Amino acid sequence: MALSTEESGRLAALLSGQDERVTTRWTEIVTSSLRGRLSQAELRRQVQDLHRAIVSTGEQGIIDLSADSAAELRAALSELSRGRARQGFSATETTVSIFALKDVLAELVQENGGPNALPDYVAFSKLVDEMGLFTFESFVRTRESLIADQAEQLLELSTPVVKLWEGVVAVPLVGTLDSARAQVVMERLLQTLVDTSSPYAIIDITGVPAVDTQVAQHILKTVVAARLMGADCIISGIRPQIAQTIVALGIEFGDIATKASLADALRHVLRLNGVETARRQPRRDA
Amino acid sequence: MERVPILKIGDILLVSIQLDMSDQTAVQLQEDLAERIVATGCHGVIIDITALDIVDSFVGRMLSTIASISKVLDAETVVVGMRPAVAITLVELGLSLNGIRTALNVERGMELIAAAHADELDYQLDDDPDAETASP
Numbered sequence: 087m088a089l090s091t092e093e094s095g096r097l098a099a100l101l102s103g104q105d106e107r108v109t110t111r112w113t114e115i116v117t118s119s120l121r122g123r124l125s126q127a128e129l130r131r132q133v134q135d136l137h138r139a140i141v142s143t144g145e146q147g148i149i150d151l152s153a154d155s156a157a158e159l160r161a162a163l164s165e166l167s168r169g170r171a172r173q174g175f176s177a178t179e180t181t182v183s184i185f186a187l188k189d190v191l192a193e194l195v196q197e198n199g200g201p202n203a204l205p206d207y208v209a210f211s212k213l214v215d216e217m218g219l220f221t222f223e224s225f226v227r228t229r230e231s232l233i234a235d236q237a238e239q240l241l242e243l244s245t246p247v248v249k250l251w252e253g254v255v256a257v258p259l260v261g262t263l264d265s266a267r268a269q270v271v272m273e274r275l276l277q278t279l280v281d282t283s284s285p286y287a288i289i290d291i292t293g294v295p296a297v298d299t300q301v302a303q304h305i306l307k308t309v310v311a312a313r314l315m316g317a318d319c320i321i322s323g324i325r326p327q328i329a330q331t332i333v334a335l336g337i338e339f340g341d342i343a344t345k346a347s348l349a350d351a352l353r354h355v356l357r358l359n360g361v362e363t364a365r366r367q368p369r370r371d372a
Numbered sequence: 373m374e375r376v377p378i379l380k381i382g383d384i385l386l387v388s389i390q391l392d393m394s395d396q397t398a399v400q401l402q403e404d405l406a407e408r409i410v411a412t413g414c415h416g417v418i419i420d421i422t423a424l425d426i427v428d429s430f431v432g433r434m435l436s437t438i439a440s441i442s443k444v445l446d447a448e449t450v451v452v453g454m455r456p457a458v459a460i461t462l463v464e465l466g467l468s469l470n471g472i473r474t475a476l477n478v479e480r481g482m483e484l485i486a487a488a489h490a491d492e493l494d495y496q497l498d499d500d501p502d503a504e505t506a507s508p
Contacts, residue, residue, distance in 0.1 A: 276456030283476045311459040316452065316474035316481075 089150070093209045096202070098144030100194050101137060108190055109133050115186035120179055132169075132183070135162050151216050163217060164224040171228035180225050184218040245271045247278040254286045254355050255279065256348065258323075260293030268304035272311060279317045286358070287312055288351045292323030302337040309342050318358075320344070322351035376401045378408050384416040384485055385409065385447075386478070390423040398434045402441060409445045416485030417442045420478055422453030432467050439472050448488050450474065452481040 089097065101108055113130045120129070139162040146155050163184070170180040188211055195207045245267065250256045257275050261267075275287055289305060291297065309319040322345040324332070332339075345351040374397055379386040385408055387401070405417065419435060421427065439449040452475045462469065475481035 272460060273456060276459060279476060280456060283480065285476060285480060307460075307463045310468060311456070311463045314459040314462055314469060314474055315454045315456070316450075316476045316484075 089144075089209055089213055093206060094144045096206060097210055097213075098141050100191070100198070101144070102141045104194070105137060105141075108194070109137055111190050111193070112137070112186055115189055116183045119182045119186070120175075123175070124173075129183075132166055136166065136184075136187075139163075151213070151220060159217075160220065163221050167221045167225040168228045171225050171232070177222055177225055181218045181222050184214060184221050187217075188214050241267065241270055245274055247274055249282065249284070250288065250352055251356065253282075253284045253359065254288065254352065255282060255284045256288040256290055256351075258290045258293060258348075262296070263294055263301045263304055265300075265304070268301075268308070272304075272308045275308060276311060276315060279312060279315060285317050286355045287317055287319045288348065288355065289319055289321050290323040290348050290351070291321065291328070292325070292348070294328075297328050297331055297337075299335055299337060302332065302335075302339075306339070306342075318343075320351045320354060322346070322348050373397070373400065375404070378404055380408070380412055380414065381482075383414055383489070384418055384482060385412065385414045386418050386420065388420040388423070393431055393434060398430075402434075402438060405438060406441055406445065409442060409447050415447050415489050416482075417447050417449045418478060418481045418485070419449065419451045420453050421451060421458075422455070422477075424458065425455070427454070427458045427462060429465070429467060432462070432469055435469060435472055448473070448485050450481040450484050452476065452478050 109130065112133045113126065116129055116133065117124075117126060136159075139159040143156050143159045150156060151160065166183065167180050170183075191210050191214070192207065195203050195210070245257070245259075248256050248258070255275070255278050257271060259271065263271075275289075278284070279287060289308065291305070294301065305321065309321070312319045320343045321339065324344055324346060343351075343354060345354055374391055376387060376389055376391070376397060378401075379388075385405065387405065391397070393401075408414070409417070417438070419438065421431075424431070435451055442449045450473045451469070454474060473484065475484050
């Protein structure tokens, strides 16, 4: 889908002949569709960039969006859509900036008239359609990479391993535990055990909304792997409903210690270590 | 043929496996270890597998066999230094290395053996009729 040399020349001439008017009208149409969420000056700058890219590509000869000669135009389009995607605009609000060029061209072609008016306009409009699709695609690509980045960040954030005591580390699990997360949690916990040479680990599942057989399977695997390495795991933070579900599902935790709260688990570990814990007596004379 | 060295530290024999085990090396290690336990009268064996990237069923069985042999000769076996990746693979394969005690590193392994040995001594003292008053 490319414009012939004559068509490209005419398009470039049409646009560059009255560039001030074209950019102003184009900016006007875009501004009305965005309802003031971008400043007039910024829109004008974006539109001018696009205008310049189209004109310079057109002057080189054939305008073909997939050709090497259109690299500048493609760069301008993806720059625009990347900016919009990051600022949280919708796909329509992004592509409308490109399609606004059609209205401008229609006005210009109508004024100029001539025998080629209709075929020219059809060819120009096809090019604009193509540019719009290209913009849309790069918009989607940007959004997808944003989502992938966020998912990765979430994975990083959601699995901290904290040191509770000398030789005791804890993993507070928050949110649903799927295979990918369970894998990350397991690897990080085991690595921390090695790095800190802690013989005890507490897995706290207070923040896990539901425990099914799959989640239990993941937790059990982690515990068994830690045991193989010579560390003991304690599961804590089992809420009443979850305890009922576990029993109803027939999940066996075997000889793995389970405690109701993180505090109980820590006390249990300290007792195993031979550290005495005592309740401090409240002062009576205060 | 390559041999796995066996080092004596106090009351403990330390075996650090740093090469890929073949049938022959494994058998040789078992023989050497049995001989050394009897000759030195040690009460603990520490097998260090920090250097092993891969632990398969063959190595797993070898570790179990060594543990059983040592048990018969009254020595406690502790496998130390298993890497996280190895542990995960073993769990995924369903190999749980039954009957083998593990510790995070050599230091912890030595503590574990010392504790087990101390328990045994206590137990023997408890059996002693003179020590009746010591425990309820």
